[in-house]
Amino acid sequence: MLKAAYTPYNLIFKEPAITSRAVMTEKLTYFVKIWDDEDPLRYGLGECALFKGLSYDDRTDYEMMLTQACRDIASFVPEKYQEYPSILFGIETAFSDFIHGGIRKPFIGKQFDDGRPIVINGLVWMGNKEQMIRRVDEKLKAGFKCVKFKIGGIDFDEEFDIVRTVRNHFPAKDLEIRLDANGGFSPLEAMNKLELLSQLDIHSIEQPIKPRQWSKMKELCGNSPIDIALDEELIGLIRNEDREEMLDTIKPQYIILKPSLCGGFSGAEAWIRFAESRGIGWWATSALESNIGLNAIARWVDNYSPKMPQGLGTGNLYENNIGSPLTQTGQSLMHDLNKKWSIPDLKWIKPE
Secondary structure (H helix, E strand, O other): OEEEEEEEEEEEEEEEEEOOOOEEEEEEEEEEEEEEOOEEEEEEEEEEOOOOOOOOOOOOOHHHHHHHHHHOHHHOOHHHHOOOHHHHHHHHHHHHHHHOOOOOOOOOOOOHHHOOOEEEOEEEOOOOHHHHHHHHHHHHHOOOOEEEEEOOOOOHHHHHHHHHHHHHHOOOOOOEEEEEOOOEOOOOOHHHHHHHHHHHOOOEEEOOEOOOOHHHHHHHHHHOOOEEEEOHHHOOOOOHHHHHHHHHHHOOOEEEEOOOOOOHHHHHHHHHHHHHOOOOEEEEEOOOOOHHHHHHHHHHHHOOOOOOOEEOOOOOOEOOOOEOOEEEEOOEEEEOOOOOOEOOOOOOEOOO
16 A cells, blocks of 8 residues: 655755745755555655745644645646645655656656756856856856856846856856846836846746736837746646736746645646747746655656756755755766765654
8 A cells, every 4th residue: 555754855055046935944844655564675765845935834733734645646636736846746756656667767867867968057046246247157168058047136237247258258158148127127127127138148047026916017028138037927827727828918938846845747738738839938947855856857858858058956945955866067967877876874754
């Protein structure tokens, strides 16, 4: 009979991650384990990657629902957990891992298992001018061809100057620049800022204004000189009809898929179907998962044979990440065939 258990795990950042919401030094996540009593040494492992302050399921009853999901694992009904996307993400990963032999390969990658890489962008956290220029320089020296700036956290004129300095040194043919505003622009000033930034050959900008302002976002997507990608806009849209209505209303150029935030893998696959049928592009990014979740997302997206850089370069952020075959060298994320998983001795909480 199938059984499941979970355990909380506190990920510690090597250096503070500065977002538009807070300065993060640690991140709580949950691992979930699924096994059969008749063969307990074979088990699937997933990550319920709750993101405090951002996840739709950041609720006081979270652990109660996770306990319930583990208790009902033999007759798990995904529809019951539609409002808990990170729980779905973890359970789907663990189930798939278990089905595929419990060897941390929840999805069989088209190129990952041949040792070929997925191309990723370099992520540059918000900070002051000196910090951000130093971080960009490090990414370029590491060989990245696509860099993503987190903006909206300091003075816009200073951020614009930073991006302009980078562009002056590296033309668009040598370096793709993506921006992520995390909803940091006000609706009144957004278009003016987009027009200024368009002078710098920007590939795209994520979520220029806060979500749930569909009329204004539609106007921006229809008139912006820079392609717009929706990120936080996807969070909390549970029903497929709501997802389709949003895409039909706003008509973005891209959507950003974070499976632990937008409905698990089943939800992310629905988003892809709806986007592609409307000619909307997409790429996947992590939501600061550990290597358990990051491995699942990388393997999942590998099955789509991605043609553009993905946002999966977060595995080196933590001091205590789970040891894994995931290896990042510059813009290449790959499965090192010579490395093994190193799962710590975790204390599992088994529901009664």
